[in-house]
Amino acid sequence: MYRIKELGLTLDIDDDLISNLLDIGKKHYPNEFGGFLIGYYSESQNHLRITDTILPNKYKGTPYMFERETIGVESKLKQFYTQNPKKYYVGEWHTHPNNLAIPSAVDIKAVKSIADDPEVSIKNPALLIIGYANNKIELGFYVHFKNKIYRYE
Numbered sequence: 001m002y003r004i005k006e007l008g009l010t011l012d013i014d015d016d017l018i019s020n021l022l023d024i025g026k027k028h029y030p031n032e033f034g035g036f037l038i039g040y041y042s043e044s045q046n047h048l049r050i051t052d053t054i055l056p057n058k059y060k061g062t063p064y065m066f067e068r069e070t071i072g073v074e075s076k077l078k079q080f081y082t083q084n085p086k087k088y089y090v091g092e093w094h095t096h097p098n099n100l101a102i103p104s105a106v107d108i109k110a111v112k113s114i115a116d117d118p119e120v121s122i123k124n125p126a127l128l129i130i131g132y133a134n135n136k137i138e139l140g141f142y143v144h145f146k147n148k149i150y151r152y153e
């Protein structure tokens with residue numbers, strides 16, 4: 001389990017989902033790749049469970065950049081919601097091939113714009129960065145909270 005002590009937040013993610021994301025990421029190596037994270041918060045709103053991913057239909061990925069579009073994502077999201085009304089879009093993930101799991105300035109701007117978008121119903125988007133540096137996999141979980149980025153430990 002991951003936590004941000006300062007905010008009293010915790011997070012967990014299925015191992016199967018992690019290995020699935022790693023496999024998907026590897027297929028796009030050495031380019032960055034990513035998608036949308038699906039999950040739900042506890043009733044008390046302080047525990048996030050990430051359960052699924054939706055992959056973008058349209059995207060651009062290079063070794064140092066990843067951009068996705070939201071075309072067609074809405075209908076896939078509806079399928080999750082129908083199965084389990086608790087599940088919704090909680091954030092995004094992408095890989096950092098040959099790099100650390102630390103958000104770039106562009107990543108921070110992107111997550112801020114999600115938080116500020118009135119058409120998106122999540123105020124505290126989560127960000128997962130999967131870094132592969134020196135043959136080691138590093139998972140970096142972050143949340144945008146009150147205009148700041150915090151990392152889950």
Ligand SMILES: [Zn+2]
Pocket residue numbers: 094095096103104107129
């Ligand atoms: Zn990035």
